[in-house]
Amino acid sequence: MKLGTKCVQEGYTPGNGEPRQIPIIQSTTFKYDTSEDMGKLFDLEASGYFYTRLQNPTNDHVAAKIAALEGGTAAMLTSSGQAASFFSLFNICECGSHIVASSSIYGGTFNLIDVTMRKMGIEATFVSPDCTEEELEAAFRENTRAVFGETLANPALTVLDIEKFAAAAKRHGVPLIVDNTFPTPVNCRPIEWGANIVTHSTTKYMDGHGVAVGGAIVDAGTFDWMAHADKYPGLCTPDESYHGIVYAEKFGMGGAFITKATAQLMRDFGSIQSPQNAFYLNLGLESLHVRMPRHVENGLAVAKFLESRPEVKAVRYPGLESDPYYALAKKYMPNGTCGVVSFELAGGRKAAEKFMAALRLAAIETHVADARTCCLNPATSTHRQMTDEQLAAAGIPAGMIRMSCGLEDKDDLIADLAQALEAVK
Ligand SMILES: *Cc1c(COP(=O)(O)O)cnc(C)c1O
Numbered sequence: 001m002k003l004g005t006k007c008v009q010e011g012y013t014p015g016n017g018e019p020r021q022i023p024i025i026q027s028t029t030f031k032y033d034t035s036e037d038m039g040k041l042f043d044l045e046a047s048g049y050f051y052t053r054l055q056n057p058t059n060d061h062v063a064a065k066i067a068a069l070e071g072g073t074a075a076m077l078t079s080s081g082q083a084a085s086f087f088s089l090f091n092i093c094e095c096g097s098h099i100v101a102s103s104s105i106y107g108g109t110f111n112l113i114d115v116t117m118r119k120m121g122i123e124a125t126f127v128s129p130d131c132t133e134e135e136l137e138a139a140f141r142e143n144t145r146a147v148f149g150e151t152l153a154n155p156a157l158t159v160l161d162i163e164k165f166a167a168a169a170k171r172h173g174v175p176l177i178v179d180n181t182f183p184t185p186v187n188c189r190p191i192e193w194g195a196n197i198v199t200h201s202t203t204k205y206m207d208g209h210g211v212a213v214g215g216a217i218v219d220a221g222t223f224d225w226m227a228h229a230d231k232y233p234g235l236c237t238p239d240e241s242y243h244g245i246v247y248a249e250k251f252g253m254g255g256a257f258i259t260k261a262t263a264q265l266m267r268d269f270g271s272i273q274s275p276q277n278a279f280y281l282n283l284g285l286e287s288l289h290v291r292m293p294r295h296v297e298n299g300l301a302v303a304k305f306l307e308s309r310p311e312v313k314a315v316r317y318p319g320l321e322s323d324p325y326y327a328l329a330k331k332y333m334p335n336g337t338c339g340v341v342s343f344e345l346a347g348g349r350k351a352a353e354k355f356m357a358a359l360r361l362a363a364i365e366t367h368v369a370d371a372r373t374c375c376l377n378p379a380t381s382t383h384r385q386m387t388d389e390q391l392a393a394a395g396i397p398a399g400m401i402r403m404s405c406g407l408e409d410k411d412d413l414i415a416d417l418a419q420a421l422e423a424v425k
Pocket residue numbers: 080081082083085106108109150153154179181182200201202203204213214215
């Protein structure tokens with residue numbers, strides 16, 4: 001099946017007389033005839049459901065669809081994108097481990113790795129996504145257990161050279177984990193370029209309507225844990241909390257990672273997505289392949305318009321030929337990137353304030369990637385405690401605006417921008 005068909009059909013096939021849409025199994029628990037039946041589930045001897053903190057059929061149908069879209073062997077849903085990022089790393093890292101991460105990642109993920117995971121004794125080295133192979137090589141240590149990057153970074157819009165990072169991870173016998181939130185599998189499938197694990201904040205384009213916070217983890221099934229058993233004792237030695245199961249032996253390359261993350265991390269941390277939210281997520285997935293091209297069309301039209309205006313000092317959109325990431329974007333995302341554009345007004349903070357106040361259609365929100373267009377000026381909102389000098393040093397000039405182009409008609413978006421730019425003059 002082609003990707004568009006998978007968006008609509010994968011993950012759930014009703015039997016004769018069964019509901020056409022994925023049923024929302026709004027139940028915390030599941031009933032068994034005998035204790036022995038249930039015991040088999042607790043021993044991971046049989047597959048089935050016993051408690052929604054670990055698994056729920058609604059979630060599993062939706063996760064199976066996302067696995068199919070990314071080309072993976074197994075997937076799980078989490079309560080948020082943050083939970084997906086954390087589980088993807090903590091499933092294979094422990095106190096004393098080390099992570100190599102791209103420095104151009106979502107702020108929440110940077111904080112997770114650089115602050116919270118350090119408190120857990122997990123170290124990290126950040127490298128520029130544009131680093132040379134030698135610089136990347138130098139970031140690895142004896143105790144490195146994972147490489148992490150973002151296909152198309154939020155909000156920097158840098159493009160990860162997935163093949164470069166995958167090759168380095170492979171040389172060091174560790175998996176590459178890629179957050180593929182912005183392009184979605186419609187525009188990029190990192191597994192095809194060598195990523196071993198893919199994560200998502202489904203809150204963004206996958207949901208697409210600003211309805212439900214959620215996350216997902218997909219395993220490509222391509223990393224041979226047993227070949228690196230000394231590094232991954234959690235997957236390759238007996239888990240005494242499950243009667244001595246060795247995940248990599250029992251569930252193989254295709255199933256070990258997600259089974260362990262479900263059986264241990266969901267059990268202990270409980271960051272499950274509610275079945276109701278999984279249902280909403282699936283509604284978004286059913287039209288993902290129809291929506292993404294429109295987000296790209298609007299993003300590119302807006303970026304080109306902004307580039308033509310004298311009030312705009314700079315535009316960043318990897319689909320623009322003038323963008324430093326144009327070539328990488330063409331390679332990894334030939335059908336386009338997404339609807340997020342960032343630009344800097346020549347008039348700095350004052351111009352940004354006037355511009356934001358003049359917008360009529362684009363709403364002021366700290367959100368991206370839904371059907372309605374929104375804008376954010378970090379200097380006067382999320383980063384308002386910083387001076388213009390501090391902002392410039394952080395690469396977020398006071399006149400910078402991040403715009404997430406929704407699904408409206410592009411002529412109306414451009415008209416709104418044009419009248420707001422007039423107000424800045
Ligand atoms: C939003 C976002 C996250 C965090 O996801 P939440 O669902 O908000 O927890 C992680 N990565 C990227 C790229 C994001 O855009």
